[in-house]
Amino acid sequence: MRINIENINLRDQIYEILRDMILQREIGPGEKIGEEELSKKIGVSRTPFREALYRLEGEGIIEIIARRGAFVRRQSRATIIEVLEIREVLEGLVVRLVALNLSDKTLGQLQKCLDNIKDTPDEPSQLIKFTHADEEFHQLLLDACQNQMLKNLMATVNIHLQFIRLRTVVIPGRAKKTIREHYEILDAVAQKDASKAEALMRRHIASVREYATEHIENME
Amino acid sequence: MRINIENINLRDQIYEILRDMILQREIGPGEKIGEEELSKKIGVSRTPFREALYRLEGEGIIEIIARRGAFVRRQSRATIIEVLEIREVLEGLVVRLVALNLSDKTLGQLQKCLDNIKDTPDEPSQLIKFTHADEEFHQLLLDACQNQMLKNLMATVNIHLQFIRLRTVVIPGRAKKTIREHYEILDAVAQKDASKAEALMRRHIASVREYATEHIENME
DNA sequence: TTTTTGTATATTGTATACGATATACAAAAA
DNA sequence: TTTTTGTATATCGTATACAATATACAAAAA
Known part of the structure; x- marks a missing residue:
């Protein structure tokens, strides 16, 4: 041994x-x-x-x-869309798996993550906090999903995402909208409604993708 | 230049x-x-x-x-399930993208692929043909989806799948069921109903996963 | 002046050499 | 007989050396 x-x-x-x-x-x-x-x-x-x-x-x-x-590699507009399309379905899978296999500890961590940020004012000076909270929420879900291969794939996807994440959250009013959507997702997870959680997450990610599709002309 | x-x-x-x-x-x-x-x-x-x-x-x-x-690497039962969970959502994405951007050529190829096999009797001696037709159908869809990163990911997923594909199709009556499901998916694609195509594909893949979950005790 | 071409240099692609460690096996001890 | 321990060997991890080619720059021709 x-x-x-x-x-x-x-x-x-x-x-x-x-x-x-x-x-x-x-x-x-x-x-x-x-x-x-x-x-x-x-x-x-x-x-x-x-x-x-x-x-x-x-x-x-x-x-x-x-x-x-x-x-x-430079991130072209086409590449960013490709990554976000993939991210949409993979994040959906993550949250579905978490809903199917939720521990009290994970639930507490997710709850705390959202509660910590919810009263922060949506001002430019606070944006980095929202970014961190956003990343933490998704990371907690990923840690809790019991699929090692999915974790590996998401690690790669997240590298590609890193190039655009800051740009996507930095929209007036977007931060609060993100938190609201995160709470909705958490509710579905807490109720162990895997399909609903997945659908909500996909819509959440898709809105980021749609924003990118419209606004990012060419990433430097 | x-x-x-x-x-x-x-x-x-x-x-x-x-x-x-x-x-x-x-x-x-x-x-x-x-x-x-x-x-x-x-x-x-x-x-x-x-x-x-x-x-x-x-x-x-x-x-x-x-x-x-x-x-x-040996494919453990847990690993196989992990791969099939991922495959389910990625294949769903593939077919959604194809439905959104369908060319006549692709439609013809898919149609021909299914028509070529549909009258073959579901006998053990013919099983390799069903396997090939199955692989070809999924590969044609993948080739037609316009997301290079997705193609790369699926290439890796397919390596892992190769270890179990033969075992999943080899079930009495499964071959015909697969073809029927492929036709339904193709119909949805032809109608450019992306959501329906994705849902059908996911159910199709999920049934393979459920079979694996129940029947594969330990892969050698 | 502008373009072309030849050569020196730098950097990558590949092979070989060297060092470290896991494994196997034999010998000795229990 | 069984277990333990020491050593030889094989194989992997890393460094270095050599080969091939792209780039830069200078010289010559237009």
Whole structure:
């Protein structure tokens, strides 16, 4: 018998470092990832570095062009819509699964998450709080859904989403609308009405998608 | 200006070779993929070989254990259900998108696909034909949906499905039921009733999932 | 001046080499 | 006989070395 200690290897660590750097815009869309330069800065050789790059390419985060280099993909309007279409059905599945298998602990966490933000005024200075609350609500649901593969897929989808999330919440009056919809979803989940929860979540996400479809002309 | 010739590099080729080998059961579940041995047999060094392995791990196809090796993942009952839950909503999205954007060519191909098989007797000796027709129907829909990211996700999902597809169709009377359901879906698509098409597809996939839930005790 | 072409340089793609660890097996102890 | 422990071997993880090509820049021609 043997305890499976964490798989400590460089490629996994580098993968996460690069993913986070792209997420945090330390490497922006269209920018090149120089192997020699960045791997040296991190302090590893190119071999595990390139393994990480290849996984990122598989997830559609970067594009590797032979003998030219690895580039962070630009999010075109079409790509954003594609991601949001997928997000709609996957988030719907998440909430359906949660409704079918709800623990008191999860219910409490969701409730608290919404209650914490509900009295915050919808002002520009507070927008980051709404963004965090929004992300936390969806993340709590994801953590509670008992489908590991779905969690993995959503992790990738969320990377793509990160590029537009701030822009979608930042609309006058949108923050309060989001919270109202979250409460409705939570009610359905609490009643274990999986179909209703899924339908509400899909409409919630779809409204974000429709906004993006109309307003985002070209993402930089 | 520069024409983007196919990205000819070894890691992409090796990735496809390994994926197909696993798909065709040339390397079975639980089996080890020896780097030295197999890369030598293919005729490449371990470097691009390992890059391919790392992408496969990211897709959940294999598991890499540090200093032990890469192993084809066994499909547990829980994993199969996870995949089928995801497949249900993604296939639903596929058919919704196709209904919203249907070309005459696609409609013709789908029609022909079903007509070709509809008079085949539902006998054990013919089962492989039903399997092929089933795969072709779903693949035609996927090809026609205009969401590249969805195509990529479904490609991965389909690898996982490959392990159980034959077992799900092989039920007395199931083949004819499948064709009937496919015709109903096609009708909804032809009428451009996206919601109906999606709902029918989801029910269709869900019935496969329910069968798997009940009957598959432990996949080898 | 503008365009073209050749060469130097930098960077990626691939192979090989080296270091670390898990596994197998044999030998010794209980 | 059974269990434990030490060592040899094989295989994986990482680093380095070499090969191929894209890019930049300079020189020459138009």
